[in-house]
Amino acid sequence: MKTDRLRTINTPRRVEVELGVAGLPVMVERRAVESVGEIWRIDDEWWREPIHRRYVEVILEGGKHVVLFEDLMTGEWWVQKP
DSSP states (O other): OOOSOOOOSSOOEEEOEEEOTTSSEEEETTEEEEEEEEEEEEEEOTTSSOEEEEEEEEEETTSOEEEEEEETTTOOEEEEEO
8 A cells, every 4th residue: 555645635626706785705615605604713823824714504505514614815615615
């Protein structure tokens, strides 16, 4: 078994998100958001390359659970947990 190759696990993937009037996701990749769960923010690594993210747990139509985050420095949205 080869062990000389690293494999990244749970790498974020950029997604298209449509926001509602409250600033929360209502559509993700053209799929409706059925409900929004927890929302939290992470501000970290100010001494190197700063990370400022807002995480949002959502349930998409059909029941799929995903964790999204908005990069607050760029405004881009990413899916963390497919």
